[in-house]
Amino acid sequence: MTATAASRHLASCRICYKLADANLHKCPRCKAALHLRKLDSIQRTLALLITSCLLYIPANLYPIMITDQLGTSEGSTILGGVIILIHHDAVPIALVIFLFSVLVPLGKLMTLFYLVWTVKRHSPVSPRQRTVMYQITEFIGKWSMVDVFVVAILVALVHLGGVLSIRPGVAALCFAGLVVITMIAAERFDPRLIWDEMEEKDRDS
Amino acid sequence: MTAEQAEITQGRKFSGIWIIPILALVLGIYMVVDNLMNEGPEIEISFATANGLEQGKTKIKYRDVDMGLVQEVRLNDKFDGVIATAKLDRQALSLLREDTRFWVVTARIGVDNISGLDTLLSGAYIQMAPGSGETGYHHFKALDRPPQTPADAPGLRLILRTDRASSVSAGDAVLYKGFKVGRVESMTFRPSDKLVHYEIFIDAPYHELVNGAVRFWDSSGISMSAGANGFKIETGSMETILFGGVSFGVPEGVKDGDSVAANTAFTLYSSYAEILENPFKYGTYYVVSFSQSVKGLSPGAPVEFRGIQIGQVERIMLKEGQAMNMTKGVKGSGAPIPILIYIEPGRMELPDTESSIKLLKQAVTRGIEGGMRASMEDGNILTGAKYISVDFFPDAKPASEGVFLEYATIPTIETQLAQIVQNVGSILDTINALPLADTVAEANTALGSLNKSLQSLETIMENQSTQQLPVQLDKTLQGLRDAISSLSPNSEAYQSLNSSLLSLNRTLGNLESFTRTLSEQPNAAVLPSKQTPDPIPEVSN
Numbered sequence: 001m002t003a004t005a006a007s008r009h010l011a012s013c014r015i016c017y018k019l020a021d022a023n024l025h026k027c028p029r030c031k032a033a034l035h036l037r038k039l040d041s042i043q044r045t046l047a048l049l050i051t052s053c054l055l056y057i058p059a060n061l062y063p064i065m066i067t068d069q070l071g072t073s074e075g076s077t078i079l080g081g082v083i084i085l086i087h088h089d090a091v092p093i094a095l096v097i098f099l100f101s102v103l104v105p106l107g108k109l110m111t112l113f114y115l116v117w118t119v120k121r122h123s124p125v126s127p128r129q130r131t132v133m134y135q136i137t138e139f140i141g142k143w144s145m146v147d148v149f150v151v152a153i154l155v156a157l158v159h160l161g162g163v164l165s166i167r168p169g170v171a172a173l174c175f176a177g178l179v180v181i182t183m184i185a186a187e188r189f190d191p192r193l194i195w196d197e198m199e200e201k202d203r204d205s
Numbered sequence: 206m207t208a209e210q211a212e213i214t215q216g217r218k219f220s221g222i223w224i225i226p227i228l229a230l231v232l233g234i235y236m237v238v239d240n241l242m243n244e245g246p247e248i249e250i251s252f253a254t255a256n257g258l259e260q261g262k263t264k265i266k267y268r269d270v271d272m273g274l275v276q277e278v279r280l281n282d283k284f285d286g287v288i289a290t291a292k293l294d295r296q297a298l299s300l301l302r303e304d305t306r307f308w309v310v311t312a313r314i315g316v317d318n319i320s321g322l323d324t325l326l327s328g329a330y331i332q333m334a335p336g337s338g339e340t341g342y343h344h345f346k347a348l349d350r351p352p353q354t355p356a357d358a359p360g361l362r363l364i365l366r367t368d369r370a371s372s373v374s375a376g377d378a379v380l381y382k383g384f385k386v387g388r389v390e391s392m393t394f395r396p397s398d399k400l401v402h403y404e405i406f407i408d409a410p411y412h413e414l415v416n417g418a419v420r421f422w423d424s425s426g427i428s429m430s431a432g433a434n435g436f437k438i439e440t441g442s443m444e445t446i447l448f449g450g451v452s453f454g455v456p457e458g459v460k461d462g463d464s465v466a467a468n469t470a471f472t473l474y475s476s477y478a479e480i481l482e483n484p485f486k487y488g489t490y491y492v493v494s495f496s497q498s499v500k501g502l503s504p505g506a507p508v509e510f511r512g513i514q515i516g517q518v519e520r521i522m523l524k525e526g527q528a529m530n531m532t533k534g535v536k537g538s539g540a541p542i543p544i545l546i547y548i549e550p551g552r553m554e555l556p557d558t559e560s561s562i563k564l565l566k567q568a569v570t571r572g573i574e575g576g577m578r579a580s581m582e583d584g585n586i587l588t589g590a591k592y593i594s595v596d597f598f599p600d601a602k603p604a605s606e607g608v609f610l611e612y613a614t615i616p617t618i619e620t621q622l623a624q625i626v627q628n629v630g631s632i633l634d635t636i637n638a639l640p641l642a643d644t645v646a647e648a649n650t651a652l653g654s655l656n657k658s659l660q661s662l663e664t665i666m667e668n669q670s671t672q673q674l675p676v677q678l679d680k681t682l683q684g685l686r687d688a689i690s691s692l693s694p695n696s697e698a699y700q701s702l703n704s705s706l707l708s709l710n711r712t713l714g715n716l717e718s719f720t721r722t723l724s725e726q727p728n729a730a731v732l733p734s735k736q737t738p739d740p741i742p743e744v745s746n
């Protein structure tokens with residue numbers, strides 16, 4: 001195995017990516033704080049993940065969109081909207097919304113939990129596969145905002161006074177928070193930790 | 206190396222990032238607690254149908270403020286109605302009282318207004334009208350139709366009863382002197398008492414016009430009458446012509462009564478004329494029994510006190526009288542006939558109230574001790590109509606107030622006329638007892654023989670000689686007339702007869718003087734009469 005930067009106690013500046021001795025504590029080039037790995041990566045990711053989990057509950061229970069139609073206001077939750085779409089035979093759209101608004105955030109949360117959980121433990125899944133999982137999570141995460149965007153556009157466009165108007169519900173805020181915080185959590189996670197474990201194992205052996 | 210590694214483990218200390226999930230958790234808990242704290246009551250409202258109700262959509266409103274939402278609509282256990290489960294705001298908790306009313310508001314086109322047009326677009330909603338009873342109720346029965354008046358509206362709710370449904374229906378106006386002061390809220394027919402019950406509401410301040418003496422009458426439509434003065438058309442307002450209405454007022458000559466409580470029952474008369482016939486409300490029943498004929502005494506006949514009408518005959522209680530006689534063992538038809546009379550204190554200028562009846566009863570009791578008696582009098586000799594008269598007969602045999610069934614009785618007296626009639630009756634009886642039949646038979650035989658005589662007379666008359674009699678008689682008369690005409694004053698016979706008669710007259714005069722002389726001197730016929738000297742007139746000194 002080739003030696004890693006970490007094994008040589010070299011840290012990459014997170015701002016300017018300069019490789020410097022971790023003992024310097026400050027980047028010799030940009031004076032930013034220098035860490036071998038992202039600071040408190042696991043803790044912070046975990047904290048943000050828990051926050052996301054908490055937000056996931058109201059995001060699905062409360063109406064995401066409130067439609068005021070001729071005096072009657074009707075709130076619709078994400079799952080309620082999916083069901084309505086299925087009833088209207090719009091199965092593809094229903095699938096898209098279900099995928100990106102329900103499954104993807106959930107899958108992302110679970111994946112990140114799994115990654116955090118397996119950082120310091122043995123995992124049957126190889127580090128490479130876990131890295132791919134992480135990449136997918138990070139890539140797909142931003143698409144979860146589709147729902148929020150839909151609501152935002154509808155709210156902006158459909159405003160016909162008393163006849164028909166759409167307001168964002170509590171869940172829209174929660175959902176947006178969920179997506180953003182999950183993205184930050186994913187960003188906070190240091191994928192190098194996945195490999196650290198393997199290297200330690202290599203070193204031990 | 207070990208020192209460096211120790212530095213790395215420093216990062217395991219509690220990170221400030223945990224504030225975020227804690228904050229989220231606290232917020233979440235706050236939301237949950239807030240939700241639970243503001244959790245409103247869940248109520249069940251039963252409806253006849255789910256018309257207009259939509260679960261998750263139909264709102265419950267009070268004063269147009271959203272109070273809750275219908276969560277579920279389902280059939281009840283007996284499948285004869287619908288139960289709507291609704292979640293209300295916490296605020297509504299104190300409005301859920303025993304008599305809180307719910308009803309569905311939909312677009313409604315009424316007699317005088319159109320309401321609920323907003324529901325055409327937004328859909329029906331459930332209106333709530335809190336009552337004033339105790340709180341803590343969660344099961345309600347919705348009204349079939351919106352109440353005409355809010356529960357807390359000031360005014361007076363009354364009940365009108367009538368024996369037949371007139372043109373008055375729910376929603377119609379209640380008028381006082383033609384001015385709308387209230388409305389008819391509902392109309393129901395109760396098979397139990399076979400009466401139509403109207404619930405009416407009179408708005409404040411007009412409810413003060415209602416007192417115990419007021420009468421309600423149907424003022425619907427047009428009343429038309431033709432008389433000597435031409436045609437007369439009476440109507441209420443345009444609304445009452447088209448849709449009907451109820452008027453009320455105190456009949457003329459009637460004093461105002463006591464104030465009335467809510468839900469007091471009144472009688473709804475079919476017209477004002479009916480009230481005028483019967484302007485008093487309070488009255489009491491008495492029974493008077495007569496042994497004489499009650500022919501001509503009909504229900505409605507007046508009961509008078511010294512010529513002033515104080516009531517009327519209600520009916521002749523023949524059935525009750527018979528039943529009474531049966532129980533008492535009185536046999537035959539000799540028992541007196543009880544007559545139910547109705548006396549109204551209002552007719553005696555007493556206030557038309559309950560207390561006046563008491564006053565009247567006392568007066569009657571005292572009056573009977575003082576000789577007050579009821580009698581039957583002839584009102585109209587031509588038609589034979591009779592009336593009951595109440596008056597004082599100080600010489601009457603002492604009597605006291607009795608009881609017949611549940612009615613008090615007034616002792617009766619037979620008046621002189623009735624006694625005369627009775628005497629006449631007995632005379633007629635005597636006449637009846639005479640052997641008239643024999644007399645008539647004899648008279649008949651006499652008439653028969655008379656008939657025979659007449660018949661034989663007729664045969665005589667028909668005889669030829671009898672028929673010629675007049676001709677002969679005529680001839681005879683002709684001869685007689687000729688004879689008489691020959692004796693006319695110009696005729697010779699008459700002249701000679703006349704002179705003969707004159708000489709006869711003279712002769713008779715001489716004969717008269719002779720007879721006088723003869724009577725004075727019977728011998729004068731034989732002897733010469735003694736001459737008396739002529740009297741010489743003398744002058745008196």
